[in-house]
Amino acid sequence: xxxxxxxxxxxxxxxxxxxxxxxxxxxxxxxxxxxxxxxxxxxxxxxxxxxxxxxxxxxxxxxxxxxxxxxxxxxxxxxxxxxxxxxxxxxxxxxxxxxxxxxxxxxxxxxxxxxxxxxxxxxxxxxxxxxxxxxxxxxxxxxxxxxxxxxxxxxxxxxxxxxxxxxxxxxxxxxxxxxxxxxxxxxxxxxxxxxxxxxxxxxxxxxxxxxxxxxxxxxxxxxxxxxxx
Amino acid sequence: xxxxxxxxxxxxxxxxxxxxxxxxxxxxxxxxxxxxxxxxxxxxxxxxxxxxxxxxxxxxxxxxxxxxxxxxxxxxxxxxxxxxxxxxxxxxxxxxxxxxxxxxxxxxxxxxxxxxxxxxxxxxxxxxxxxxxxxxxxxxxxxxxxxxxxxxxxxxxxxxxxxxxxxxxxxxxxxxxxxxxxxxxxxxxxxxxxxxxxxxxxxxxxxxxxxxxxxxxxxxxxxxxxxxxxxxxxxxxxxxxxxxxxxxxxxxxxxxxxxxxxxxxxxxxxxxxxxxxxxxxxxxxxxxxxxxxxxxxxxxxxxxxxxxxxxxxxxxxxxxxxxxxxxxxxxxxxxxxxxxxxxxxxxxxxxxxxxxxxxxxxxxxxxxxxxxxxxxxxxxxxxxxxxxxxxxxxxxxxxxxxxxxxxxxxxxxxxxxxxxxxxxxxxxxxxxxxxxxxxxxxxxxxxxxxxxxxxxxxxxxxxxxx
Numbered sequence: 001x002x003x004x005x006x007x008x009x010x011x012x013x014x015x016x017x018x019x020x021x022x023x024x025x026x027x028x029x030x031x032x033x034x035x036x037x038x039x040x041x042x043x044x045x046x047x048x049x050x051x052x053x054x055x056x057x058x059x060x061x062x063x064x065x066x067x068x069x070x071x072x073x074x075x076x077x078x079x080x081x082x083x084x085x086x087x088x089x090x091x092x093x094x095x096x097x098x099x100x101x102x103x104x105x106x107x108x109x110x111x112x113x114x115x116x117x118x119x120x121x122x123x124x125x126x127x128x129x130x131x132x133x134x135x136x137x138x139x140x141x142x143x144x145x146x147x148x149x150x151x152x153x154x155x156x157x158x159x160x161x162x163x164x165x166x167x168x169x170x171x172x173x174x175x176x177x178x179x180x181x182x183x184x185x186x187x188x189x190x191x192x193x194x195x196x197x198x199x200x201x202x203x204x205x206x207x208x209x210x211x212x213x214x215x216x217x218x219x220x221x222x223x224x225x226x227x228x229x
Numbered sequence: 230x231x232x233x234x235x236x237x238x239x240x241x242x243x244x245x246x247x248x249x250x251x252x253x254x255x256x257x258x259x260x261x262x263x264x265x266x267x268x269x270x271x272x273x274x275x276x277x278x279x280x281x282x283x284x285x286x287x288x289x290x291x292x293x294x295x296x297x298x299x300x301x302x303x304x305x306x307x308x309x310x311x312x313x314x315x316x317x318x319x320x321x322x323x324x325x326x327x328x329x330x331x332x333x334x335x336x337x338x339x340x341x342x343x344x345x346x347x348x349x350x351x352x353x354x355x356x357x358x359x360x361x362x363x364x365x366x367x368x369x370x371x372x373x374x375x376x377x378x379x380x381x382x383x384x385x386x387x388x389x390x391x392x393x394x395x396x397x398x399x400x401x402x403x404x405x406x407x408x409x410x411x412x413x414x415x416x417x418x419x420x421x422x423x424x425x426x427x428x429x430x431x432x433x434x435x436x437x438x439x440x441x442x443x444x445x446x447x448x449x450x451x452x453x454x455x456x457x458x459x460x461x462x463x464x465x466x467x468x469x470x471x472x473x474x475x476x477x478x479x480x481x482x483x484x485x486x487x488x489x490x491x492x493x494x495x496x497x498x499x500x501x502x503x504x505x506x507x508x509x510x511x512x513x514x515x516x517x518x519x520x521x522x523x524x525x526x527x528x529x530x531x532x533x534x535x536x537x538x539x540x541x542x543x544x545x546x547x548x549x550x551x552x553x554x555x556x557x558x559x560x561x562x563x564x565x566x567x568x569x570x571x572x573x574x575x576x577x578x579x580x581x582x583x584x585x586x587x588x589x590x591x592x593x594x595x596x597x598x599x600x601x602x603x604x605x606x607x608x609x610x611x612x613x614x615x616x617x618x619x620x621x622x623x624x625x626x627x628x629x630x631x632x633x634x635x636x637x638x639x640x641x642x643x644x645x646x647x648x649x650x651x652x653x654x655x656x657x658x659x660x661x662x663x664x665x666x667x668x669x670x671x672x673x674x675x676x677x678x679x680x681x682x683x684x685x686x687x688x689x690x691x692x693x694x695x
Contacts, residue, residue, distance in 0.1 A: 089581075090538055090581060091538065102522075103481075103482075103485075104481050104482045104484070104485030104486070105485065106485065106488055106489055106492060107489060107492075108492060158553060184550070184554060186581065186584055186585075186588075187581055188581055188582075188584060188585035188588065189519060189522065189585075190554065190555075190588045190592070193558065194554055194555060194558050197557040197558045197561055198554075198557055200557075201557050219495060219504070219508065220491070220492055220495055220508070220511055221492070
């Protein structure tokens, strides 16, 4: 069954851009162009995710979000906003959204986030996971032990969290911004290639010479941990 | 008293005002005292002159009726009756011999007839010389008459008067000082009220206004003009901010579309040279988007937005976190980064914005001080303020160019070759000011030390419900 996504966006161009991209990636899309209509659809609860514009005619995006959460509907919500400052993001996240993306954004960033939310939802439904693995790489979340092909790998605490996040999202692209938010808990742009250097350090530890690379760079978007090249 | 800062006191307007007021009040009092002295002196003078004139008139009347012998007798009578106790009398014949009187000899300095002269004379029966006002008369026969009255009293009166006036002057100094202190204190209070508002405005709170009482006095009118000026500035700044924000905002959409198109193009290209070219363009577009985001962030902070998310957070932990975040990048550049902050140093503010400011400062230090050995990040608390420092060992910024370095988009010559938007320091300063603090550039000898000074306690302006 294809997953349904609700896009609440009053700007037709942006709405088309998002809907077209989602359909190309195998989702089906419902659209609403104002707050009331969006809330009416969202309360149905059958969506895999809601993409909600922050500023809407009729009912403001944060008000819609508040009403959705008040009605005990826990569909993942990604807020889209032209208000890009860090404290606006924090406000959006505090209001109960699962993610916050600043307009204008690259579609690949939105897609990576929608998919990450799907996986998070699925993971929550499963039993508690104590080990994560990708190919010959394994991570024990209880003993904090990481091995590749039986050889132990020593990781710094932050490297451990970075690898854990990549493992939980293996096979999918994660963007630099997602890493910064999830692993470091910052919502600002640290500039230059701070994250890239952390990744290349981690890569040196887990992908030794002669072994098939697991940590891949997806040019222009971010990174992906997977067995296949 | 040794703790008073004299050079500073000398420069202080308050001190100058007090002294000027004192000088003016003394200058006003002096002519008054002078005139008082003159008048009092003249009254006593007239009194003595009248006495002598009276005595002289009586003796001359005696001369007209009885000639020299009558005058001689008159003098003897006056002396023996005691009527001349306060007088000096002397009659001499043309040869200069004393005929009658209580003064032994004619004073040699008095020659012809004089009207009024002051002189010390010895009288019979008096051990000390006394001061007299004298009048001399010469008769046609060659006899001469000296009539005088003691004016020791007048001298004493003069001295007393001078003493009293000096006393008044001495008394006027503390009274003048106290008066001017009160007056200056009153003016200072009113001026300080205006100054406080100006300071709040300098800190970015353009909505502040001076309180005016509607009395139309000069202070009120100063306040009114200031308020009118502020309203105008606020409108202009708001307009400017709207324009730059709108511009930055509108530029982001086409740039993002360019980035999306580049992404698509990248997917379809397989040859490496083309992919590299596209990559380079993407990189530039990223840089432009970052610059626009920085601009918007600065104007928000300058407009005072972000205060509603103020909360207590651990500043020490934040510096250590960011130090760890930049460690790998720094090591790659051969720079050592270390954070030294006490545990549990908390700050009331916006964690995200402060984090961004610090990360910009570290980023700058890495760019401009690459190969400079080490970067030290530290926070400490003293005297009610929290100082957050990012210090490098690079080339630094000469003292004369530091203000320039803080301006938006401004990049000093030495930085032109490197990548960057020129917004890092400007954003850090805007964040510092949003928190009621400021950013200072200091010499790290060698290198640059950027210090953000935060007030420790939340200021009264911070909304309590934040």
